[in-house]
Amino acid sequence: MKVTEVVLRHMKMRMKAPFTTSFGTFQDKEFLLLEAKDENGVSGWGESVAFHSPWYNEETLKTNWHMLEDFIIPNLLNKEMQHPDEVSETLSYIRKNNMAKSAFEGAVWELYAKQKGIPLAKALGGTANEIEVGISIGIQDSIDELLNLIDEYVKEGYKRIKVKIKPGWDVEVMREVRKHFPDVALMADANSAYTLEDINLLKQLDEFDLMMIEQPLASDDIIDHAVLQRELITPVCLDESIHSYEDARKAIELESCKIINIKIGRVGGLTESKKIHDLCQERGIPVWCGGMLESGIGRAHNIALTTLSNFIMPGDTAASSRYWEKDLIDPEVTVEDGMIKVPGKPGLGYEPSYETIKQFTVFEKSFS
Ligand SMILES: O=C(O)CCC(=O)c1ccccc1C(=O)O
Numbered sequence: 235m236k237v238t239e240v241v242l243r244h245m246k247m248r249m250k251a252p253f254t255t256s257f258g259t260f261q262d263k264e265f266l267l268l269e270a271k272d273e274n275g276v277s278g279w280g281e282s283v284a285f286h287s288p289w290y291n292e293e294t295l296k297t298n299w300h301m302l303e304d305f306i307i308p309n310l311l312n313k314e315m316q317h318p319d320e321v322s323e324t325l326s327y328i329r330k331n332n333m334a335k336s337a338f339e340g341a342v343w344e345l346y347a348k349q350k351g352i353p354l355a356k357a358l359g360g361t362a363n364e365i366e367v368g369i370s371i372g373i374q375d376s377i378d379e380l381l382n383l384i385d386e387y388v389k390e391g392y393k394r395i396k397v398k399i400k401p402g403w404d405v406e407v408m409r410e411v412r413k414h415f416p417d418v419a420l421m422a423d424a425n426s427a428y429t430l431e432d433i434n435l436l437k438q439l440d441e442f443d444l445m446m447i448e449q450p451l452a453s454d455d456i457i458d459h460a461v462l463q464r465e466l467i468t469p470v471c472l473d474e475s476i477h478s479y480e481d482a483r484k485a486i487e488l489e490s491c492k493i494i495n496i497k498i499g500r501v502g503g504l505t506e507s508k509k510i511h512d513l514c515q516e517r518g519i520p521v522w523c524g525g526m527l528e529s530g531i532g533r534a535h536n537i538a539l540t541t542l543s544n545f546i547m548p549g550d551t552a553a554s555s556r557y558w559e560k561d562l563i564d565p566e567v568t569v570e571d572g573m574i575k576v577p578g579k580p581g582l583g584y585e586p587s588y589e590t591i592k593q594f595t596v597f598e599k600s601f602s
């Protein structure tokens with residue numbers, strides 16, 4: 235298998251509604267799409283989930299463009315490979331820049347699956363025919379607005395509700411949500427908005443029978459998370475803290491968390507995601523697939539990964555229509571009763587639409 239041409243596209247798509255986390259708000263989603271073609275003109279697709287600004291991690295779509303253009307693409311163009319695992323091996327000399335690596339690697343994984351004539355899910359070793367999904371709700375202007383949204387999503391059948399929290403929008407909010415939705419599977423995501431000084435406040439969340447609290451403390455801190463986990467009944471789930479298999483191993487050994495959120499981009503690709511998945515399975519740590527407000531391409535990658543057997547908790551990969559007026563793929567991702575049917579066609583199983591992609595492309599460059 236060989237990638238003989240790469241088309242890199244800078245995309246800009248407006249989300250239906252702004253998304254607010256403890257770091258701020260945005261509505262225009264900019265990201266990179268990477269199309270990798272083989273010598274027969276077959277394309278595999280990858281998406282970089284790096285945002286316009288480095289609030290979630292240190293990467294941005296411009297740093298990703300730089301890494302791809304100046305290092306990753308030259309390293310991998312025209313390189314003969316037997317298996318997509320060789321992408322991360324080849325790039326292992328590059329420190330971090332996981333989202334940039336993952337964009338290329340995801341495209342190679344799709345190409346590999348297409349060449350074998352099997353769905354990406356199967357190529358990864360996944361077995362599920364359908365997957366359970368939840369939904370992540372950003373910080374709202376009022377509790378009433380939040381309750382209305384939750385009501386809507388519960389009626390649509392989403393299997394669990396995740397509420398973003400931050401100081402000043404936490405205990406009282408979760409109390410109201412629990413009061414109105416006593417039976418819903420519920421969790422909170424803090425995106426690192428707290429420190430150990432907030433331990434008493436975080437302990438109050440134990441009242442609400444949450445499935446987990448996601449990334450309460452700093453993005454690089456598994457020591458304090460271990461201290462916090464010892465004090466909480468609610469399981470801690472790590473998101474931003476886990477960049478690799480090694481991070482996952484250390485967090486599990488320190489008992490910094492009881493659950494891990496795997497995001498393909500954050501850990502540098504599908505090969506590393508699988509390794510983390512397998513480790514967690516061995517250690518009895520459930521995993522679920524996080525979301526980065528992806529277009530259909532990244533969404534399709536998440537769906538394929540989620541078919542692995544230790545993805546036993548609903549992920550954040552909601553329906554295309556939750557984010558976009560029009561997604562880049564045909565068909566779009568749809569959710570019925572909180573389930574997504576895993577496509578049976580080779581590769582991603584969703585066809586990227588060149589017409590729609592063109593409409594949202596700010597800039598593109600071809601490498602061969
Ligand atoms: O709906 C999604 O794609 C996930 C939404 C979400 O929670 C999120 C969105 C952007 C960046 C980080 C996160 C997160 O999981 O922390």
Ligand SMILES: [Mg+2]
Pocket residue numbers: 423425448449473474524
């Ligand atoms: Mg998170």
